[in-house]
Amino acid sequence: MKKKKTMVSLWGDHIVISSLFIGLAISLLFVAITFGTIELLALYYSSVASNKKDLIYGFGTLAVLVAFIINNLWIKPQRNIIAKAEPTDSEDKE
Numbered sequence: 001m002k003k004k005k006t007m008v009s010l011w012g013d014h015i016v017i018s019s020l021f022i023g024l025a026i027s028l029l030f031v032a033i034t035f036g037t038i039e040l041l042a043l044y045y046s047s048v049a050s051n052k053k054d055l056i057y058g059f060g061t062l063a064v065l066v067a068f069i070i071n072n073l074w075i076k077p078q079r080n081i082i083a084k085a086e087p088t089d090s091e092d093k094e
Contacts, residue, residue: 002054019075028065 005016038056042049 015075023071023075024071027064030063030067031060034059 007014
């Protein structure tokens with residue numbers, strides 16, 4: 001028996017709710033690993049500690065971009081496209 005997936009509508013797309021939460025977890029994991037690594041390096045190296053804010057901005061942005069790319073490749077939204085035909089001039093005259 002095929003398992004029915006619960007889908008939610010988000011910004012006009014229909015996505016599986018479990019994929020939404022897994023994508024959110026991936027993003028948070030990448031950012032947490034990045035911040036944790038910078039904090040650990042700041043404990044041992046004074047040069048990292050003095051530039052910690054710049055490293056968080058740079059590597060934090062990189063972590064968010066990597067998570068964004070992974071989520072876009074993994075989560076596939078299902079769009080509902082409705083085509084409406086508008087009457088042309090020749091149809092209006094009849």
